[in-house]
Amino acid sequence: MSFLTIKYALFLFIAILIYYIFPKKYRWITLLISSYIFYYISSKFLTIFLLISTITIYLAGLFINKINISEKQLSKNIKPEEKKQYKNNIKKQKRLIVLLTIIINFGILGVLKYSGFALNNINHLLSIFNTPPMPIMTFVLPLGISYYTLMALSYVVDVYRGKLKATKNFGKLALYLSFFPQMIEGPISKFDQTAKSLYEGHKFKIDNLIYGISLIILGVFKKLVIADRAGIYVNNIFKTTPHGLPMFLGAILYTLQIYAEFSGCMDIVLGSGKMFGVNLPENFKRPFFSKSIQEFWRRWHITLGAWIKDYIFYPISLSKLNMKTGSFFKKHLPKSLAKFLIVAFPLLFVWLYNGIWHGASFKYIAYGLYYYILIMIGILLAPLLLKIRTKLKINQENIIYKIYEMLRTTLFVVIGMMLFRSHSLMTFIKSFMNLFKKGPINIMDFGLKPFDFIVLIIYIIALIIIGIYQEKGIVIYDKIKKQNIFIKYLIYFVAIISIIILGIYGKGYDTSSFIYGQF
Amino acid sequence: MIKKIISFIIFIIVTILTLYIISPIFIPKWTKSEDNYITKIVRGYYAEKDNSLDILFMGNSDMYRGMMPIYLWNEYGIASYSYTSSGQRMWTAYYVLEDALRSQNPDIIVFNVDSFNFVNHSSESCYRKAFDNMQLSLTKLKAINDPIYEFSLFDKLSFIFPVLRYHSRISELTKEDFKEAYGYHTFETKGQDMSADIKPFEAKDIYMENRYETVAFPEKTKAYVNKIVNLCKKKDIKLILVELPSGDSWSYAKNQTMTKYAKEKNLPFLDFNLLLDEMDFDWNHDTADGGDHLNIYGALKVTKYMGKYLKENYDIKDRRKDKNYADWFETSKIYNKNRKNLINGV
Helix, strand or coil, X not given: CCCCCHHHHHHHHXXXXXXXXXXXXXXXXXXXXXXXXXXXXXXXXXXXXXXXXXXXXXXXXXXXXXXXXXXXXXXXXXXXXXXXXXXXXXXXHHHHHHHHHHHHHHHHHXXXXXXXXXXXXXXXXXXXXXXXXXXXXXXXXXXXXXHHHHHHHHHHHHHHCCCCCCCCCHHHHHHHHHCHHHHCXXXXXXXXXXXXHHHCCCCCCHHHHHHHHHHHHHHXXXXXXXXXXXXXXXXXXXXXXXXXXXXXXXXXXXXXXXXXXXXXXXXXXXXXXXXXXXXXXXXXXXXXXXXXXXXXXXXXXXXXXXXXXXXXXXXXXXXXXXXXXXXXXXXXXXXXXXXXXXXXXXXXXXXXXXXXXXXXXXXXXXXXXXXXXXXXXXXXXXXXXXXXXXXXXXXXXXXXXXXXXXXXXXXXXXXXXXHHHCCCHHHHHHHHHHCCCCCCCCHHHCCCCHHXXXXXXXXXXXXXXXXHHHHCCCCHHHXXXXXXXXXXXXXXXXXXXXXXXXXXCCCCCCCCCCHHHHC | CHHHHHHHHHHHHHHHHXXXXXXXXXXXXXXXXXXXCHXXXXXXXXXXXXXXXCEEEXXXXXXXXXXXXHHHHHHHCCCEEEEECCCCXXXXXXXXXXXXXXXXXXXXXXXXXXXXXXCCCCCHHHHHHHHCCCCCCHHHHHHHHCHHHCCCHHHHHHHHCCHHHHHHHHHHCCHHHHHCCCCCCCCCCCCCCCXXXXXXXXXXXXXXXXXXXXXCCCHHHHHHHHHHHHHHHHCCCEEEEEECXXXXXXXXXXXXXXXXXXXXXXXXXXXXXXCXXXXXXXXXXCECCCCCCXXXXXXXXXXXXXXXHHHHHCCCCCCCCCHHHCHHHHHHHHHHHHHXXXXXXX
């Protein structure tokens, strides 16, 4: 069920109505039922996979809990010399449980999402040796599997790490994993980020409702007016990959499209949650104000970055192998090089995973590696750049320097997005080369009229101005809230009318689905 | 709290009203020959004074191309209008009739039965042309909600708020879109779409000759024709079924089916395809597009016959001395001038 349908609006309305009709104690149950109905409508029998994930992490949590309790009780009766051995055994048991849960959950994701890609490549290899190919099966992906699998694993690992106490209530855990607004494109929330908010029976507050509706309106605006408008140009550009400016503009507009679309979808998700009083974590924080690639990834798809950091970067960084090689490097290599090599190994996995999470193709692996290389070059060049800055007496706090950094970061992101949007790695290379070739400056030939460009430019200007205020810590919604009722309604009025008149929807335009929905 | 609720309700009403009010700006202005003047035909009909028309001509494109209401005015002082739509199906014809009778109470309705056996859907544009400019009324709501159309909820909403359908025109709006959006202006042809093109109909000698073929009257369309008959009966309106010359869509078999139906319902049925000689009709000269539609020359012949038939068989008022119809002389003057210009290719 797409967010941009009357069906979803109706579903949300009924779910909210039922939620508040029930006594507070039972409100979370209504959410759980609504979420499963939503999931079933969207995925039918594939709901079984969501259930399997829930059951595995529920049982894993309970087992780990049980081991922890018996550990406490038994450790009192164990002799001190056996304690270490005993603790190691316990750790092993717990690790085994976590490992099994990871294998089952990533196994499902792997088979459904990546087996086609893997088998395709294996067949490619086999063909070299004239061996008959293996049959390839393509699967329909259960809704949000890339998102909820990560959420499921974060729960188990956090229980294992002792950060969380496993929940005994299956229904509550099922709700954490299936809350319907999160099922299409995340956010990938951790258990301690949303669980409490989901189970608590929230009091009906008109403010929550208005805030939720405001976010949804904003999200719909971003999707229909901006993203889909930019998408018209982008689709035509990436079909023909022209030379020079039109191609570069295509890459810029695709960056704008994916931002407006993904962040717009998040606005709808957060707004839907807010209407139940549920607070979900933010996924975007003005990414184009980033002064470095690292900062960009702390502001763009925040919950994915945070997940990778917690469950890939840290475990690999703190692994025995990495620690050992790290201390070896520190002893035998110059400081800056050692620092570089210590992070190089875990970061390689971080970016490989980031790439492959986005999709099963070499293009996405290259996408992850692109950022990896950029960051590694950044780390490598940092001392040299510092020297240059000091010599030239460049003040890093200078606003012009900051703008330069932001533009530089954005340029790298735009190129990354070009790769992300290209049909394959080869077409990316072709379109990238085309950027530097001379061609006609015929930007009006790709489906957009001057009027459409004006709409997009106004949006970009608004994005910058609002961004500057937000960077200063000003909350725009609070500002609007303080206005008198007439101004407030005028803002909503303009927003709604703009969506209806400027939105790319209906016959003639075909509302495309959210880009991130396929992941 | 009550203040908040009231202000919210006002906000909703203002937003909905705004959408309703701006919608006509976005509807394409079908005011030219290539669009068969559909906007002018519909909006011109609403411009007619209430209960001022004595005869209504209804049906599909054959009717707006083949009937000249102004000729009837000039010759007999008959106040008539051709309220039609292109690609019209029987399920549209019925609602257009119902809509027509909201403001007029004619003595006679002349209904062209050309599409009586068309069971397939008409194009989206034909439906939109029939309903976009139709005034919001219970009839319109009934029409767009008729399951026969298979309109989605969004489609239905877009017939009430056409901006939902045509918002993409925002970048191509012209002065005309604003000028023609509001108010109702008399259409000087009283619903006729004039064409001076001539393209002979090649199968003129055979199209009515196949005496072995039979054509059924599908239940799907018959239900709506029955509704038309019943509505006229209920309103005490004399209904005349006609089929204007149409080489492209008519046949002897269709004539037989319709003759039988007219007999059953005790209605007069005039098939002009069998009256060609009496009218001195010439398929080489009187059709604009090879037999599908008539041009102004063919229309004149058909209207002459129609006028004579009406005068001989019905008691129709001559309105030329009625002060309330004084503006018809002015309209007739404009029409005659335009017609002359069209013939002379100006």
